[in-house]
Amino acid sequence: MEHKTVGFAVCGSFCTHHRAMEALEAVKARYDHVIPIVSEVVADTDTRFGTAHDLMREMERICDHRVIATQKEAEPIGPKGLLDLLIIAPCTGSTLGKLACGIADTTVTLAAKAHLRNCRPILLAPSTNDGLAASARNLGQLMARKYIYLVPFRQDDPEEKPASLVADFSLVADAAQAALEGRQLQPVLLGRCELFVEGQELRCIAGHLGGYHQWEHSLKALVGRDVWLDTSSCTPFIQPDLLKAILRKHPQDRILFGSDYPLYDPGDAMMHLQEKAELGDADLDRYCSNAEALFA
Secondary structure, three states, X not given: OEEEEEEEEEOOOHHHHHHHHHHHHHHHHHEEEEEEEEOHHHHHOOEXXXXXXXXXXXXXXXXXXXXXXXXXXXXXXXXXXOOOEEEEEEEXXXXXXXXXXXXXXXXXXXXXXXXXXXXXXXXXXXXEOOOOOOOHHHHHHHHOOOOEEEOOEEEOOOOOOOOOEEEOHHHHHHHHHHHHOOOOOOOOEOOOOOOOOOOOOOOOEEOHHHOOOXXXXXXXXXXXXXXXXXXXXXXXXXXXXXXXXXXXXXXHHHEEOOOOOOOOOHHHHHHHHHHHHOOOHHHHHHHHHHHHHHOO
């Protein structure tokens, strides 16, 4: 573990917050002191993806540090030289625009301005529906600036959202190390994420039935393919008809029961899955035992 102090700021791309928390875990495993920061929107907004309170408590649990949630708390980052690196993940289109224009009217943008006065690196993980539209100019300006680095990103849904860009959050920790060394992790522009490689025998498990809160896309892109789907963190949120459609259309030996323990109790998750999908005992038993065959 390196003796660095890293700020980890979260903006309001709520659908990526679960990936941001995974990235935060990876960063905390690498650096001994991580300070969580949130924008006012994140601090005050409950969504279908979770509550503001739960998110901030999770960040504090991971970092063992109180969340910075106000501009007053963020301002000393500059004068006191608190951080070696500031990560903004996700970095929304609004935050990209403000950073490009030098506007510091939120907790996160003020933290960035304060940190930059010390000529130290900032790492941005873009997540915006207009990355190749209104935000493209701002992104280009920031890429050309000193001390600004990017988590490699890609179009996340070229067919349905052709202007949308999302960083690969699994690369945040590696991109952070590169930024601390004064270099951009390459390639910064990623191609489409391919699960299936011709001529290679791959066994892929797609968590959360193929994508947390992305189940309609999963139904179109993954269901029926040679990939395993697990049921973790789905039943509290997915609509019953959509859940039944995925389970009905996917190969039955490619469905794995999952609970996301310790977030959810396995017994409760099993009961909720059976009730919401209207499964018989035999179907539930099959889903619970498919992993044994997969890993045999």
